[in-house]
Amino acid sequence: MALTVSRSFVTRSCVSRLVFACNSSQGLNQPPRSRLLAESIKPNATFSAKEQFKIRKIKTEEEFESVIISWMVEERWRPGLKDAECFLACDPSGAFLGELNGKPIACATMTKYAERFAFGGCYIVSKEYRGKGYGGMLYDAAMAV
Numbered sequence: 631m632a633l634t635v636s637r638s639f640v641t642r643s644c645v646s647r648l649v650f651a652c653n654s655s656q657g658l659n660q661p662p663r664s665r666l667l668a669e670s671i672k673p674n675a676t677f678s679a680k681e682q683f684k685i686r687k688i689k690t691e692e693e694f695e696s697v698i699i700s701w702m703v704e705e706r707w708r709p710g711l712k713d714a715e716c717f718l719a720c721d722p723s724g725a726f727l728g729e730l731n732g733k734p735i736a737c738a739t740m741t742k743y744a745e746r747f748a749f750g751g752c753y754i755v756s757k758e759y760r761g762k763g764y765g766g767m768l769y770d771a772a773m774a775v
Contacts, residue, residue, distance in 0.1 A: 639747075681730060683764060685771045688725035688737070691715055697727060698721045699738045717741060717752075725752075728768040735759045740772040 636710050694714035702709040710716070717725060721741040728736030736755040742748045748774060755765040 646734050661712045683767065686727055686729065687723055687767055688727050689722075691718055693727075694718060694725055697734050698725065698739070698752050698754070701737060701756075702752060705754060726772050727770060728755075728764055730759065731762065736764050738768050738772045740775060742775075 688697065691714040694717065699709050699714055702713075717739055720743065724741040725739050726737060727734055728738075734756075736759065737752065738753040739746055740750045751771060753765070753772075755768075759765075
């Protein structure tokens with residue numbers, strides 16, 4: 631998946647949080663999120679035939695807290711008490727979960743604040759699945775929306 635918008639800058643901090651700003655007259659016009667969700671990502675050569683990686687939206691505060699917030703705590707990040715509520719209030723379709731054979735293994739958020747500004751963060755892949763390409767696929771899907 632390719633981002634169809636020119637980017638003026640992308641900055642990452644050491645905790646895998648991302649700030650994205652667009653300096654284009656097109657704004658953040660990407661394909662609809664629904665096209666990316668619940669759709670199998672084609673595995674590359676390093677994946678076995680049994681592996682099925684899917685990306686879907688996180689729909690509830692409870693799921694956001696049980697997955698994203700708990701993973702943030704495990705990584706020793708310091709989430710706020712109302713992070714789930716704030717993220718979902720700002721953009722209810724901006725939280726993503728990567729599942730391998732139905733098991734959550736990766737998450738990310740991409741919250742669109744305005745036509746030309748979005749914030750990506752909470753980009754986490756479970757330790758045993760790091761370095762295998764799953765985080766990159768999740769990141770690409772989140773950036774494409």
